[in-house]
Every structure is written in C-alpha cells, then in structure tokens.
Amino acid sequence: MVTEPRLSTRRLGKRYGQLVVLESVSVDFAPGSLVAVTGPNGAGKSTLLACLAGVIGHTGEVLVNSVPAGPGAIAYLPQRVQFPANVLVGEVLDLFGGGSGVPAGFIPDRGRKISELSGGQRRRVAVAVSVGSEAEVVLLDEPLANLDDQGRSEVVAILDSLRARGTTVVVASPTVVDLLTMVDRVLVVAEGGITFDGPAGRYFAGIKTGIWVRGTLPEVSRLIADRRAVGEWQVLSCREDRAAELISTLLASGVAPSDIRLGGPDEGSRRGSGPEV
Amino acid sequence: MRGLARFETRAILRGRWATAATVALAVVATVITITGLGSFRQLGLGSIGPAAVGLLNLALLLPTGQALLMAAMTVASNREGGLYAMARARGVRSSRLVASAWWAATLSAWTSIAGGFGLVAFILALNVPLADLTTFAALIAVSMAAAATAAGLGALVGTLVATRLQAAMLGLGAWFVWAIGLDLVVLGLGVFSQLGATGLVMATVANPLQAGRILALLAFDASATILGPVGAFLVDSAGRGLAALFLAGVMVAWTVATIWLGAAVLHRRDL
Numbered sequence: 375m376v377t378e379p380r381l382s383t384r385r386l387g388k389r390y391g392q393l394v395v396l397e398s399v400s401v402d403f404a405p406g407s408l409v410a411v412t413g414p415n416g417a418g419k420s421t422l423l424a425c426l427a428g429v430i431g432h433t434g435e436v437l438v439n440s441v442p443a444g445p446g447a448i449a450y451l452p453q454r455v456q457f458p459a460n461v462l463v464g465e466v467l468d469l470f471g472g473g474s475g476v477p478a479g480f481i482p483d484r485g486r487k488i489s490e491l492s493g494g495q496r497r498r499v500a501v502a503v504s505v506g507s508e509a510e511v512v513l514l515d516e517p518l519a520n521l522d523d524q525g526r527s528e529v530v531a532i533l534d535s536l537r538a539r540g541t542t543v544v545v546a547s548p549t550v551v552d553l554l555t556m557v558d559r560v561l562v563v564a565e566g567g568i569t570f571d572g573p574a575g576r577y578f579a580g581i582k583t584g585i586w587v588r589g590t591l592p593e594v595s596r597l598i599a600d601r602r603a604v605g606e607w608q609v610l611s612c613r614e615d616r617a618a619e620l621i622s623t624l625l626a627s628g629v630a631p632s633d634i635r636l637g638g639p640d641e642g643s644r645r646g647s648g649p650e651v
Numbered sequence: 652m653r654g655l656a657r658f659e660t661r662a663i664l665r666g667r668w669a670t671a672a673t674v675a676l677a678v679v680a681t682v683i684t685i686t687g688l689g690s691f692r693q694l695g696l697g698s699i700g701p702a703a704v705g706l707l708n709l710a711l712l713l714p715t716g717q718a719l720l721m722a723a724m725t726v727a728s729n730r731e732g733g734l735y736a737m738a739r740a741r742g743v744r745s746s747r748l749v750a751s752a753w754w755a756a757t758l759s760a761w762t763s764i765a766g767g768f769g770l771v772a773f774i775l776a777l778n779v780p781l782a783d784l785t786t787f788a789a790l791i792a793v794s795m796a797a798a799a800t801a802a803g804l805g806a807l808v809g810t811l812v813a814t815r816l817q818a819a820m821l822g823l824g825a826w827f828v829w830a831i832g833l834d835l836v837v838l839g840l841g842v843f844s845q846l847g848a849t850g851l852v853m854a855t856v857a858n859p860l861q862a863g864r865i866l867a868l869l870a871f872d873a874s875a876t877i878l879g880p881v882g883a884f885l886v887d888s889a890g891r892g893l894a895a896l897f898l899a900g901v902m903v904a905w906t907v908a909t910i911w912l913g914a915a916v917l918h919r920r921d922l
Contacts (some may be wrong), residue, residue, distance in 0.1 A: 424921070424922075425735070426742040427736065427739075428739065428740060429735075429736040429739050429740055429921070429922040430921035430922065431919070431921060433912075443742070444742060445741060445742025445743075446741055446742055447742070448740045449740065449741065450736060450737055450739075450740035450741075450743065451737070452733035452737065453732070453733075454732070454733055454737045455733040455737070456728070456731070456732030456733065457731060457732065457734065458658075458662035458728070458732075459662075459666075460661070460665035461658065461661055461662050461665075462667050465658060465661065469654055469655065469658045470656065470737065470741075483692050503737070504737070507741070513740070541745075627775070628690075
C-alpha cells in the first residue's frame with residue numbers, strides 16, 4: 375500500500391531578484407516522519423521552510439494531503455522570533471494555542487513577562503507555541519538555536535513525541551548532530567536544490583572530512599580507524615557504516631552536541647560543507 | 652487566533668510610550684485649560700478662544716501622531732519579529748492581522764484621550780456652562796475619530812516597510828505631511844482661491860486629518876475665517892449638517908481604505 379504524502383512540493387521555486395535560491399524542488403514528506411533539512415548557510419534551508427509554510431511567495435505548489443494547505447494545517451517556527459516585550463508567557467501561549475505538547479518545566483512560568491526572559495527561554499516559548507498546536511505539519515527553523523544542552527535534548531524529545539502522534543515534522547538546522555538518533559531522513563539543500571535525500575545513516579556515512587570532537591574523548595576506539603589532533607579538536611575517522619553509531623556513542627557518553635562537528639569546526643558556515651555523496 | 656487584537660492591545664498599553672503619551676496629553680491639556688480659565692475667566696468653547704484653539708490642536712495632533720506611530724510600529728515589529736509569519740502559516744488572513752494592529756493602536760490612542768482629557772473634563776465641569784461641555788464632548792469624539800483614521804494610515808505604513816525603525820521614520824513623516832505639511836504647502840502656495848469647488852472638495856478628501864479639524868471646528872460656533880476656505884465652502888454649499896456628514900464620511904472612507912490597502916500589501920509581501 376502506498377501512503378499518500380502528508381506534505382509535498384511540486385516544482386517549487388524561489389528567487390530574490392536575479393538570485394535563484396530554490397529551483398524546481400519536488401519533494402514529499404510522509405505522515406509521522408521527522409525530516410532534517412540541512413546545508414551550509416545561505417543555501418536556502420529557511421527559504422524552503424518559509425515556502426512550505428506559505429509565508430513567502432514562490433512558484434510551484436505546496437500541498438498538504440494533496441490539496442493546498444487549509445487554516446491550522448501547518449505550524450511554523452521562523453528562524454527569528456520576537457514576541458512583544460510587554461506580554462506574558464501565558465498570553466503568548468494562549469494566542470497560539472500552544473504549550474500543551476511540552477513537558478512540565480520546559481517553558482518559563484506563565485506569569486513572567488517576555489522582557490524578563492533570556493534568549494534561550496524565549497526560544498523555548500517559541501518552540502512550545504509551535505509544537506503545541508493540532509497542526510498536521512510542524513515546520514521548525516533552527517529550533518535548537520540559543521538553547522543549552524538540556525534544552526536541546528528536551529526539544530529533541532518533544533520532536534520525537536510529535537512524530538509518535540503522527541505529525542509530520544520538518545526541522546531546518548545547519549547541524550544535525552542532535553537529531554541523529556531520531557530523524558527518519560536528511561535533506562541537504564545547496565545550489566538551488568536538494569543535493570542529498572536519504573536516511574541519516576547514509577548522510578553521516580557520506581562525510582569524508584571526519585568527525586570533529588572537542589574536549590575529553592570517551593572510549594570509542596573500537597569504532598574509529600584513525601584519530602588526529604587539530605588544536606582543541608580530535609578528528610576521528612571511521613568506517614562509513616559506523617559513523618552513525620560513533621556519533622550516537624559520543625552523545626550517549628555525555629559529549630555535548632555543540633562539541634561535535636561534521637566536516638570541521640566551522641560546519642555549516644562554509645558553502646558546500648555537507649557530505650560528499 | 653481570536654485574541655490577536657486583545658494580545659496586541661495589551662502589548663501596546665503596557666508599553667512606556669502609551670503611558671508617556673497619556674501623561675503628556677494630560678499635562679499639556681491641563682495647562683492649556685487652567686491658563687485659559689485664568690486669563691479669560693472662561694474657555695470660550697462656545698466660540699473660538701485661545702484656550703479652545705489650543706485644546707483643539709492638541710486633541711487632533713497628539714492622539715493622531717500616537718495612533719499612527721503605534722499602528723505602524725506594531726505591524727512592522729510583528730512582521731520583523733516573525734509573529735505574522737507564524738500566524739499566516741496557520742491560515743490567519745492578512746486583513747485580520749492589519750485590522751488587529753489598527754484596533755490595538757486605536758484603543759491605545761482612545762485610552763490616552765480618555766486619560767489625558769479626563770482631568771480637563773473635570774476642571775471644565777466646575778467652571779464652564781453646560782453648552783460648553785457639549786462642545787468639549789464633540790471635540791473629544793472628533794479626536795477619537797481622527798485617531799482611528801490615523802491608525803489606519805499607520806497600519807498601511809507598517810506594511811510598506813521592513814523594520815520597526817523604518818516604520819517610526821516613515822510614520823513620523825506621514826503624520827507630519829497629513830497633520831501639518833499639506834496645510835503648509837497649500838497655504839504657502841496660496842492656491843485656495845484658484846482651486847474651485849471641485850478642487851476644494853478634493854483638498855478635503857485628500858487629507859483626512861484636515862477633515863477632522865474642520866469637523867471639530869464645526870462643533871464650535873466658528874466663523875468662516877476660522878473654518879478656512881474648505882470648511883466655509885462646505886458649510887456654504889451644503890449646510891452644517893451635510894458638511895459634517897461629508898467630513899465624517901471622508902474619515903471613515905480613509906480608515907476603511909487604508910486598512911484594506913494595508914491588508915492587500917501585506918498579503919503580497921514575504922513575511
């Protein structure tokens with residue numbers, strides 16, 4: 375039986391003046407799937423999500439359940455969200471109907487003003503607003519930005535629970551280390567299109583430049599073929615089919631996601647830093 | 652999303668700018684009133700006295716500036732801060748977004764008018780005849796209508812710019828043009844005598860805040876000199892009642908048109 379895609383694009387295109395950001399992108403997202411959209415800065419990750427959300431003009435089609443998206447079908451978290459400073463956390467949550475899908479303690483007290491919150495706490499509120507709705511599709515642009523390690527792992531758990539209840543979740547992020555253990559699929563956006571589309575294991579296996587780890591390295595010698603030091607970083611090489619397991623082991627051993635880079639310490643900041651596939 | 656207007660109203664009313672505008676309005680209005688009472692033993696609201704002119708200008712200039720800037724900056728910051736993107740993704744229409752910002756800015760200005768002129772109303776109640784109080788109430792009503800019209804202009808301005816700062820700059824410019832600039836240009840060029848009937852009507856239609864000013868003056872027992880060429884022409888050709896109706900219609904039309912146009916612009920823009 376073929377499952378009808380929950381979200382799909384047909385020949386999606388977007389250009390800013392002469393600059394072509396996306397060109398004829400056709401891609402399907404299954405119900406209850408969690409997809410990471412990654413790629414270097416400026417490649418078009420955020421533009422792709424904004425097109426999917428219907429908040430910017432584009433050519434081509436975006437369909438939810440094979441028809442144009444209706445009200446309430448999509449929840450969208452932009453890369454940069456700034457709520458009015460004088461409103462309360464609870465008022466923001468009430469406005470968007472959010473806050474129900476997150477664990478206790480994830481969001482600050484409902485009675486606190488937005489202006490009293492740190493950047494990370496504001497991001498938590500924004501994530502809670504986005505994931506707490508009844509939308510069938512949730513689009514999150516860098517939901518892990520500004521969050522500490524605990525916050526990042528809490529968001530990862532929230533995304534997992536969203537998928538479990540059948541929501542299609544698309545997450546844009548320049549790095550996907552945090553999402554490794556759970557994403558169903560990775561899309562790499564570059565040069566106006568999708569340059570990689572496959573499972574996370576194949577994505578990590580395609581990384582030719584090594585896995586860079588900062589700080590104390592846990593016991594992973596059985597998984598690596600070679601290691602060398604570059605400044606404060608350890609560059610690990612391994613068999614392609616063991617890359618995913620190596621990263622999972624590093625995370626499980628307590629290495630912070632921010633201390634792991636794929637393709638170098640400036641992962642995500644250079645054009646073309648994605649895996650060579 | 653039903654509470655969007657309520658949400659934005661809270662955001663504006665809790666801000667220091669709304670408080671500052673209310674305090675400024677209250678202080679200046681009270682000073683004008685007390686000075687008028689002290690100098691002339693009566694405010695001259697029934698006709699046009701110095702204090703009445705001061706209150707009229709204050710009631711039309713400050714609340715309209717406040718409403719225009721608040722609306723422009725609310726729309727711009729909601730767009731800049733991603734709030735509109737989140738709302739549109741959920742199917743909230745642009746007309747609702749713009750109308751919510753307009754309503755919030757209008758309520759903010761109305762709150763300032765109520766707070767700012769509340770003390771003045773009390774002082775007047777103790778010192779002037781009842782007829783003057785009716786005139787004062789009419790002035791406040793016109794001030795509220797003008798603020799609502801200015802908020803519509805502000806909402807449109809907010810949809811045209813990319814940032815809060817641009818909204819503040821363009822909003823100030825727009826307020827200056829409508830509140831003062833157009834008058835100065837027309838007076839400076841001395842073109843009233845050459846405009847003719849159609850030109851005079853068009854001059855009123857083109858400037859809703861000027862329409863509000865003439866409407867307020869109609870509440871007083873104003874002479875043709877005070878009403879100005881446009882006001883005098885309207886009263887002369889249509890009578891006071893129809894002239895007032897026409898001027899109120901101009902303000903309503905501008906309010907509806909600017910909100911509609913703002914929604915159309917926002918609908919076409921990337922958020």
